[in-house]
Amino acid sequence: MTKNIGIGLLGLGTVGTGVAQIINSPEGRHPLTSRVELKRIALRDSKKIRALSIPNKLITEDAWEVVEDPDVEIVVEVIGGLEPARSLILKAIKSGKSVVTANKAVIARHGEEIAEAAISSGVYVLIEAAVGGGIPIIEPLKQSLGGNIIQKVTGIVNGTTNYILTRMAKEGADYEAVLKEAQSLGYAESDPMADVEGLDAADKISILSNLAFGGPIKRASVPTKGISTLQNRDVDYANQLGYEVKLLAIAERLASNLENNSSLPLAVRVEPTLLPTGHPLAEVNGVNNAILVEGDPIGEVMFYGPGAGAGPTASAVVADILNIAGIKLMGGEKTSLDPLLSASSWRECHLAKPKEILQKNYVRLIAKDAPGVIGQIGKIFGSHNVSIQSIVQFDASEEDAEIVVITHKVFKGLLTDSLSEIQQLPEIKQIAAHLSCL
Numbered sequence: 001m002t003k004n005i006g007i008g009l010l011g012l013g014t015v016g017t018g019v020a021q022i023i024n025s026p027e028g029r030h031p032l033t034s035r036v037e038l039k040r041i042a043l044r045d046s047k048k049i050r051a052l053s054i055p056n057k058l059i060t061e062d063a064w065e066v067v068e069d070p071d072v073e074i075v076v077e078v079i080g081g082l083e084p085a086r087s088l089i090l091k092a093i094k095s096g097k098s099v100v101t102a103n104k105a106v107i108a109r110h111g112e113e114i115a116e117a118a119i120s121s122g123v124y125v126l127i128e129a130a131v132g133g134g135i136p137i138i139e140p141l142k143q144s145l146g147g148n149i150i151q152k153v154t155g156i157v158n159g160t161t162n163y164i165l166t167r168m169a170k171e172g173a174d175y176e177a178v179l180k181e182a183q184s185l186g187y188a189e190s191d192p193m194a195d196v197e198g199l200d201a202a203d204k205i206s207i208l209s210n211l212a213f214g215g216p217i218k219r220a221s222v223p224t225k226g227i228s229t230l231q232n233r234d235v236d237y238a239n240q241l242g243y244e245v246k247l248l249a250i251a252e253r254l255a256s257n258l259e260n261n262s263s264l265p266l267a268v269r270v271e272p273t274l275l276p277t278g279h280p281l282a283e284v285n286g287v288n289n290a291i292l293v294e295g296d297p298i299g300e301v302m303f304y305g306p307g308a309g310a311g312p313t314a315s316a317v318v319a320d321i322l323n324i325a326g327i328k329l330m331g332g333e334k335t336s337l338d339p340l341l342s343a344s345s346w347r348e349c350h351l352a353k354p355k356e357i358l359q360k361n362y363v364r365l366i367a368k369d370a371p372g373v374i375g376q377i378g379k380i381f382g383s384h385n386v387s388i389q390s391i392v393q394f395d396a397s398e399e400d401a402e403i404v405v406i407t408h409k410v411f412k413g414l415l416t417d418s419l420s421e422i423q424q425l426p427e428i429k430q431i432a433a434h435l436s437c438l
């Protein structure tokens, strides 16, 4: 019998612990599970090992020992952050080891460099856990949907913020308290600002966009707005008007026919968005994520499930480990011959200018409660060709009114121009909120 495949685990926190638990309990699982073996595990502080029976000799506080260990054939990177994660991954690849990572931050920024290194070393880098936690979405985009022209990917891809928004909307829970809870459940990033400011979702949509449309975009240029400034009253007004508010990550192609070799324009963004009640993503609650993919000829297909936490994320990491182990046990790696598994880019893509993007909008204005204000607002929108779906007045106080406008789809530039003009009206005190709508 051939020897088992040696695994080097970088990180033994929420995800690393989940991975170790699965590998150490192969009974009842796929037979390949008992053919992979933890050989070395790194964490920063070895006193922090959780309730796991792991022999001391496997543990090190020096992550480089893991990537350099000759018994390690697959390196699993679940330490997070950019450095030393990037350098450890590159070193592992250079040493001929395949890599499995859940680190979307590093893949969104250095994915091209890592993919190129992997191809030239003939090893795999698999990233299923980097987007959607336990939901299979990377492999479906790389393989199962390969025959489609993808039009749009719309996702709830951050479990922490969806958990917070759900608890706030359903129970009126306090933002700070629910965020702490999400941290203690292992959902949040080590710096939870990455979750609540939308950065984690922007990492994930950059990765999905690359897979869906065939080329990388500049991660730093993805327009990103999180939920930290979202106000309860907007969630409340949205609900009254028949919408749910979710942090959506969207990547959409803006051209159907392209001249050969020209760059594909994309609209990619992360922002709190109103979804009509009844939209499939409006029903996705708690830590769950969902990714709706629209393609030709498939139409719409939605991937749904737990988007964060030890078990679901470890499920995706271990699936990648077993994929690679299976190939190795069958007689070796063959990545450079296997473009679908390696997922290298094949086209140039670029982000469209914001003013070229069509979207529906929710705008909340605070105005003096004076006759004719709504008419004036409507007139200005009309003069910029911004068509209004609804305009509703809510009373904020005795003197002030809150006016909520929902527009039809309009170029962002036209909306911005009309809001600048509306802001000059003497009756308008503030443009208090501007969100997009589906």
Ligand SMILES: NC(=O)C1=CN([C@@H]2O[C@H](COP(=O)(O)OP(=O)(O)OC[C@H]3O[C@@H](n4cnc5c(N)ncnc54)[C@H](OP(=O)(O)O)[C@@H]3O)[C@@H](O)[C@H]2O)C=CC1
Pocket: 010, 011, 012, 013, 014, 015, 016, 042, 043, 044, 045, 046, 048, 061, 062, 063, 077, 078, 079, 080, 081, 084, 102, 103, 104, 105, 129, 130, 133, 186, 187, 188, 189, 190, 307, 308, 309, 310, 313
């Ligand atoms: N938690 C989740 O639900 C999900 C997480 N991910 C991703 O998985 C990765 C890990 O996340 P998670 O498990 O939650 O993070 P944790 O903070 O819980 O765990 C990180 C682990 O890495 C160790 N570590 C950090 N830096 C080093 C270093 N330089 N050398 C050695 N060990 C180090 C930490 O050690 P110590 O504790 O001693 O500091 C800890 O064991 C991240 O990239 C995250 O984005 C992806 C999907 C879901």
Ligand SMILES: N[C@@H](CC=O)C(=O)O
Pocket: 130, 132, 133, 157, 158, 159, 160, 161, 187, 188, 189, 195, 200, 307, 308, 309
């Ligand atoms: N912090 C992330 C973890 C999974 O990617 C999230 O909340 O989704």
